[in-house]
Each structure stands twice: as C-alpha cells, then as structure tokens.
Amino acid sequence: MARIVGGFVAPHNPVMYFNPQGATQEQSDACYGAYAAMADRIKELEADAAIVIGCDHYILFGTECLPPYVISTGEIEGPVDQLPGLKRKPLLSHGALGAHIAAEGSRTGFDWTVGRALNVDHSVAVPHHLMLEPTGKDIPIVAVMLACGVDPYLPMARAWALGEHIADAVASFPGDERIVVIGSGGISHHVGDERMGEVNPAFDQKVLDIVTRGDKDAMLALTDEEILRDGGNGAMEIRTFACAMAATRAAGGRVVGYEPVEGWVTGMGFAELEVAA
Numbered sequence: 049m050a051r052i053v054g055g056f057v058a059p060h061n062p063v064m065y066f067n068p069q070g071a072t073q074e075q076s077d078a079c080y081g082a083y084a085a086m087a088d089r090i091k092e093l094e095a096d097a098a099i100v101i102g103c104d105h106y107i108l109f110g111t112e113c114l115p116p117y118v119i120s121t122g123e124i125e126g127p128v129d130q131l132p133g134l135k136r137k138p139l140l141s142h143g144a145l146g147a148h149i150a151a152e153g154s155r156t157g158f159d160w161t162v163g164r165a166l167n168v169d170h171s172v173a174v175p176h177h178l179m180l181e182p183t184g185k186d187i188p189i190v191a192v193m194l195a196c197g198v199d200p201y202l203p204m205a206r207a208w209a210l211g212e213h214i215a216d217a218v219a220s221f222p223g224d225e226r227i228v229v230i231g232s233g234g235i236s237h238h239v240g241d242e243r244m245g246e247v248n249p250a251f252d253q254k255v256l257d258i259v260t261r262g263d264k265d266a267m268l269a270l271t272d273e274e275i276l277r278d279g280g281n282g283a284m285e286i287r288t289f290a291c292a293m294a295a296t297r298a299a300g301g302r303v304v305g306y307e308p309v310e311g312w313v314t315g316m317g318f319a320e321l322e323v324a325a
Contacts (some may be wrong), residue, residue, distance in 0.1 A: 050223055051225075052227050053094075053095065053228060054323060055320070056229070059232075061313075063312040065131035070313075078307050079309070080178075082305030085304055085305075090179060090183055091183040095227065098190070098229070099192060099227060099230070099295070100176060101288045103195070103288055104197050114198070117192065118160070118161045118193040121163065125139065125168070126170075140189065141189060141190070153213060158210060171285075176189060194291065207290045209294070211295040233288040234282050235283055236308075247308040249315065252308065252317055259321070264298050299324040
C-alpha cells in the first residue's frame with residue numbers, strides 16, 4: 049500500500065516574489081536555503097507524490113461559496129494570483145489519490161468538496177515551485193485547501209482530524225507510492241489591517257516548538273482569539289500545520305529554519321516532520 053514517508057511545514061509568502069528587497073540578504077539566503085534543504089530532503093525520501101495542504105485567501109472562493117475543505121481529484125492549475133517569476137500553469141495532478149481520499153472521506157465522515165478541475169493560489173504553487181520542482185522529478189500532487197483566510201474558519205480540531213483521515217486514506221491506496229505531506233502557511237503575519245508588517249517571534253517559536261514536539265494537545269489548545277491576538281489573521285494558516293502534523297501521526301520533527309522578516313510581513317518558519325512508524 050502507499051505510505052506517507054515525510055512531512056514538512058513551510059511558508060508560501062508571495063511578498064518574496066514581488067518585493068525580494070524586503071528581506072536582508074542574510075534573511076533571504078536563510079529562507080531560500082531552507083526551501084532548498086527541504087527540496088533535497090524530498091528527493092532523498094524518493095517521493096513519488098505530494099499532498100500540499102494550502103489555504104484559500106479569499107481568492108479562489110468568495111462570498112458566494114466558502115467550503116471548509118477542498119481536495120483536488122482532477123486537473124490542477126495555478127497560481128491564479130500570478131507572481132513575478134511564478135506564472136500560472138498546469139500542475140501535475142495525482143487525481144486518483146485525491147479521488148481515493150475523497151471517497152474514503154465519504155465513507156468515514158469527511159464530506160470533501162472536490163475540485164475536478166481545481167485552480168489553486170500561491171499557497172499551493174509556492175511550495176510546488178520551491179520544494180518540488182527543484183527535486184528534478186515530475187512529482188504529482190494532491191491539492192488540499194483549508195478555510196483559513198476568512199471567517200468561518202475551519203476549527204483546529206477538525207483540521208487535525210482531517211490529517212488523521214488523510215493518513216488512513218493514503219494507507220489504503222493501492223500501490224507502493226511514497227508520499228510526502230506539506231503544510232503550507234505563514235506563522236505570525238497580518239493581512240490587510242493596521243498591524244500589517246508586525247511579526248511576533250515569540251509566537252512563532254511557540255508554534256514551531258509545538259510542531260517539533262508533535263504536541264497535539266498544545267496545538268488544539270491554541271484558540272482563535274490567541275492566534276489573532278499574538279499571530280495576526282494570517283497566522284490562522286497554522287491549521288495547515290496541524291493537518292500535516294496529524295497526517296504524519298504527530299511524531300515530532302526538527303526546525304529547518306526561521307526568520308522574522310518584517311519586510312516580507314511574515315514569520316518565516318520551516319520544519320521537517322518525522323513520520324511515526
């Protein structure tokens with residue numbers, strides 16, 4: 049059967065693309081070096097496919113429809129919000145795996161919204177660009193989009209349960225494919241409000257510590273009020289971290305890099321997740 053062999057959490061910051069000078073050279077080198085290190089690790093793991101857990105930024109879904117969680121089961125294209133050096137294009141999709149996860153969800157109490165022809169934004173396209181393409185392999189992806197951008201937010205506990213469900217579904221997928229999971233999101237950052245540009249290293253380190261300990265209780269104890277106060281509205285994206293942690297069975301991990309980049313308006317945190325045996 050297929051199995052999850054690795055996991056990662058990483059930012060998907062679009063500001064890096066249109067304002068590269070917002071970071072010092074040292075910060076930029078550290079961040080791009082972290083992406084490169086994770087790409088190398090994905091190559092070492094001999095990954096055959098990746099599940100990229102991103103989040104809608106009120107770009108794909110608007111006031112007409114706000115699904116709590118979406119999975120790709122067919123073609124994928126993006127990013128719809130094109131960036132300098134990152135243009136919209138088809139992304140190789142593992143539709144069969146996405147369809148299998150969705151079908152298993154219907155059987156076990158997870159009613160996925162399915163994207164049979166899914167357009168994705170930078171939350172999927174950036175990790176694809178910086179973590180998968182550098183491996184030199186054509187790694188097909190399943191795109192997962194969680195409601196992290198605007199209220200109503202996917203509850204943290206549901207994001208965790210979704211990750212456990214993904215792990216179970218992968219384990220029942222026929223074949224011997226090796227799959228990595230990527231939780232894509234920033235830690236502290238404020239989007240479109242008066243605090244935009246503030247970064248909170250103490251909050252960022254708290255989140256990274258929770259991730260590397262594999263501490264489910266501590267992750268689920270983070271309330272929306274605390275996240276919004278200490279991390280900003282953008283930090284609601286750490287639901288993707290929770291989902292990835294659960295998909296790897298919360299076995300802990302290690303920090304690959306961290307930079308509080310005010311010029312990129314984000315606490316840039318990178319970690320590799322261990323996978324429970």
